[in-house]
Amino acid sequence: xxxxxxxxxxxxxxxxxxxxxxxxxxxxxxxxxxxxxxxxxxxxxxxxxxxxxxxxxxxxxxxxxxxxxxxxxxxxxxxxxxxxxxxxxxxxxxxxxxxxxxxxxxxxxxxxxx
Amino acid sequence: xxxxxxxxxxxxxxxxxxxxxxxxxxxxxxxxxxxxxxxxxxxxxxxxxxxxxxxxxxxxxxxxxxxxxxxxxxxxxxxxxxxxxxxxxxxxxxxxxxxxxxxxxxxxxxx
Numbered sequence: 001x002x003x004x005x006x007x008x009x010x011x012x013x014x015x016x017x018x019x020x021x022x023x024x025x026x027x028x029x030x031x032x033x034x035x036x037x038x039x040x041x042x043x044x045x046x047x048x049x050x051x052x053x054x055x056x057x058x059x060x061x062x063x064x065x066x067x068x069x070x071x072x073x074x075x076x077x078x079x080x081x082x083x084x085x086x087x088x089x090x091x092x093x094x095x096x097x098x099x100x101x102x103x104x105x106x107x108x109x110x111x112x113x114x
Numbered sequence: 115x116x117x118x119x120x121x122x123x124x125x126x127x128x129x130x131x132x133x134x135x136x137x138x139x140x141x142x143x144x145x146x147x148x149x150x151x152x153x154x155x156x157x158x159x160x161x162x163x164x165x166x167x168x169x170x171x172x173x174x175x176x177x178x179x180x181x182x183x184x185x186x187x188x189x190x191x192x193x194x195x196x197x198x199x200x201x202x203x204x205x206x207x208x209x210x211x212x213x214x215x216x217x218x219x220x221x222x223x224x225x
Contacts, residue, residue, distance in 0.1 A: 004156070033213060035215070040218070040220075041217065041218060042118075042120075042202050042204075042215035042216050042217050042218045043157070043202070043215045044215070045212060045213050045214060045215070048211060048212075048213070055211050056207075056209075056210075056211030056212050056213075058212065090156050090157075092156070097210060097211075098144070098206065098210045100144070100145050100162060100164060100206070101162075102147060102159040102162050103147075103157075103159065103213075104159070105149075105156030105157050105158070106156050107154065107155050107156050108155075108156055
């Protein structure tokens with residue numbers, strides 16, 4: 001059984017640009033969520049997708065958007081990048097909606113905005 | 115804004131010592147989980163607790179969920195260098211569509 005894979009692992013972008021991060025969920029998992037983790041801090045919930053629909057969102061502006069595909073893989077898109085968007089972006093998948101089942105995390109994408 | 119506050123933020127202890135990490139909130143959670151994260155990796159799930167007052171043991175680690183489901187603790191007995199890492203508590207909202215991580219506790223166990 002494969003785990004959660006994220007791509008790319010590292011990325012450098014210029015302020016104002018747009019970025020797309022990708023995530024393949026663990027086999028059999030239909031729920032995907034995305035998190036932003038600043039250095040030395042706990043992850044912050046961005047949003048969650050269940051069966052291709054967003055069904056939960058944290059305190060992030062609309063320029064953070066996402067998609068989930070029929071195979072349950074997912075993308076995180078960030079428009080008009082700001083310097084403060086520099087962080088580790090984590091994707092996690094779960095067997096079912098709801099936190100009872102626990103989340104399997106990928107290793108993340110390190111985004112640097114210059 | 116993080117709903118879950120962890121203490122202490124940093125902890126450095128000698129191998130063989132015991133320690134407790136606390137996770138507190140004013141909110142009620144449907145479940146609470148503990149994760150351990152190593153540098154360059156994503157968090158790895160250690161345990162999920164669901165029922166108020168629940169206690170779970172995983173070898174040298176003991177997890178407790180508060181009676182009111184607002185707080186939790188992680189106790190490690192006879193810490194080993196392999197326990198070094200960032201420990202994160204995380205709670206699921208009662209609506210099931212939000213998930214909150216704590217502020218994190220960075221543990222270093224010195225051989």
